[in-house]
Amino acid sequence: MYAANFLVLAAALFCFGVFGVIARKNAVMVLMSIELILNSVNLNLVAFALMNSVAIDGHVFALFVIAIAAAEVGVGLAMVLMIYRNRRTIALDELSEMKG
Amino acid sequence: MLALIAQASTTTDVNVAQNVAFYIIAALMVWSAFRVVTTDNVVHAALYLAVVLVGVAAQYILAAAEFVAVSQVMVYIGAVMVLFLFGIMLTRATVGSEDKVNLNNKGWAIGIPVALAMFGVLVYAVVDAFEDAVLIEPSPEQIASATTAISDGYLGPYLIPFIALSFVLLAAAIGAIVLARKD
Numbered sequence: 001m002y003a004a005n006f007l008v009l010a011a012a013l014f015c016f017g018v019f020g021v022i023a024r025k026n027a028v029m030v031l032m033s034i035e036l037i038l039n040s041v042n043l044n045l046v047a048f049a050l051m052n053s054v055a056i057d058g059h060v061f062a063l064f065v066i067a068i069a070a071a072e073v074g075v076g077l078a079m080v081l082m083i084y085r086n087r088r089t090i091a092l093d094e095l096s097e098m099k100g
Numbered sequence: 101m102l103a104l105i106a107q108a109s110t111t112t113d114v115n116v117a118q119n120v121a122f123y124i125i126a127a128l129m130v131w132s133a134f135r136v137v138t139t140d141n142v143v144h145a146a147l148y149l150a151v152v153l154v155g156v157a158a159q160y161i162l163a164a165a166e167f168v169a170v171s172q173v174m175v176y177i178g179a180v181m182v183l184f185l186f187g188i189m190l191t192r193a194t195v196g197s198e199d200k201v202n203l204n205n206k207g208w209a210i211g212i213p214v215a216l217a218m219f220g221v222l223v224y225a226v227v228d229a230f231e232d233a234v235l236i237e238p239s240p241e242q243i244a245s246a247t248t249a250i251s252d253g254y255l256g257p258y259l260i261p262f263i264a265l266s267f268v269l270l271a272a273a274i275g276a277i278v279l280a281r282k283d
């Protein structure tokens with residue numbers, strides 16, 4: 001199995017995630033796109049673990065990323081819920097009070 | 101075609117079955133990821149995201165990372181997807197297709213050239229750097245001792261990051277409760 005297989009697949013997932021973050025208005029959809037990005041990075045890390053020798057560091061880093069992603073989703077969705085409760089909307093382009 | 105595959109499997113040490121499984125799962129993942137960012141329905145996007153996450157777990161198994169794959173299934177499909185579906189329900193996004201809400205920003209089309217340019221640069225860099233780098237196939241002993249090695253890593257060289265991570269998780273749990281509390 002070529003390393004480029006995993007890396008190109010991860011690049012495709014990453015770019016879909018970046019497109020989602022740019023294009024989507026719904027805050028929950030933006031969080032989902034961030035999950036796509038984090039998963040593509042994890043795929044890269046697991047592929048790199050098999051690159052030259054069987055090293056376990058890639059797996060350890062991937063597990064770190066999974067844990068951080070879980071924490072991020074928890075806090076992110078709590079923030080979305082709070083915004084929805086205060087504003088009755090989660091459209092990101094309507095949250096512009098801080099604009100100078 | 102078959103002769104080509106047979107030749108490929110004899111001339112290089114590339115595992116054909118592994119490659120075929122990889123491409124099938126990869127095609128499914130790319131299509132689902134495309135639907136995640138293009139569908140008009142938030143619930144459908146969450147379910148397509150679940151397909152992508154299952155695909156990533158399957159790729160981990162193909163890459164001989166069983167422990168990471170099981171963690172992916174438990175954390176993402178078990179916990180994160182439920183969180184997402186709860187978030188969608190509580191923010192009262194339309195379930196089904198009763199009214200098509202516009203989920204995209206006004207200038208959403210700018211994301212297409214950005215994503216395509218980034219994909220081009222990434223593929224160029226990957227092919228340039230790892231053109232014929234072949235992933236080694238770990239031996240059964242190495243696969244069997246992978247979880248032991250991961251735990252040795254966590255309790256050895258990565259102990260300080262591990263403790264820091266547990267504090268991050270604690271802070272995130274407390275923060276989420278404080279943020280989402282009613283009063």
